[in-house]
Amino acid sequence: MESSKTDTRIWDKINGWSEELELLKSIVAQTELIETTKWGGCVYVLDNKNVIGIGGFKNYFTIWFFNGVFLKDEKKVLVNAQEGVTKSLRQWRFTSKDDVNESLVLEYIQEAIENEKQGKIIKPTKAELTIEMPEIFQKELDVNPNLADAFLKFSPYKQKEFLEYIVEAKREETKRSRLEKIKPMILENIGLNDKYR
Incomplete structure (x- = not known):
């Protein structure tokens, strides 16, 4: 992750998005996903596998799909938070409750659940031991x-x-x-x- 100078990526634990995040939670509650807390944020899992997360940042609130690269994204709403770094994670960013189309969000979440059930994941590549021994x-x-x-x-x-x-x-x-x-x-x-x- 880049330094905190990049305002849009600052994780805002005390944020002004509580009402908006509750809206996203109410949508996720209509699915079979189970809510948990990881890395200080709200993450939803299926069989202990991360499927989505929600959170508030300085300039937006978001739902992120851990394996979002596999979503069809016909509405072109997903972004790669760190182009060239992030392989599979995709975010859907919102700046107000009015941006949230409940049925469309639910459709994307259901597709993410189905992809998880089918085992569609990008396996992390094993990091080479390229660092020199101090x-x-x-x-x-x-x-x-x-x-x-x-x-x-x-x-x-x-x-x-x-x-x-x-x-x-x-x-x-x-x-x-x-x-x-x-x-x-x-x-x-x-x-x-x-x-x-």
Whole structure:
């Protein structure tokens, strides 16, 4: 996600869209989807799979379709929030309750549910381990075989998360403190972002 300078993408947790979001919720309530909260927002699932979400941003409120790329979108209402970055997610943005055509929104949601039932999803591509091993971390692995063994048990994706965490630090002392923070996590087989998953 781009920086908060891009006003239209700022997630507005205390927003002025409560009435409008209630309208969207009342439409979704007519379906078999189950409401849950993920990433601080309202997400609707089918068999524990994310189908749609709703939320308010600074300049609009929206319904997003996690696999919206598969929707026919005959009315051309869907947008890709991050062109070139987002592969499957599509948003339908509204600026007032008058923009919400209940039967049309319901039609799109039903199509999204049907697509989910048919298993229409874009499988995420496995991230290559393209990040270079930080010297500070390699030295630690060389002197601590238990740490090295534990690190190798992680998937390439989780290994990459640990490496990026160290590499992204600008100062050497920050790199060292981050290394000290992740060592116990690695030894206990806890991924860097496991608590958020």
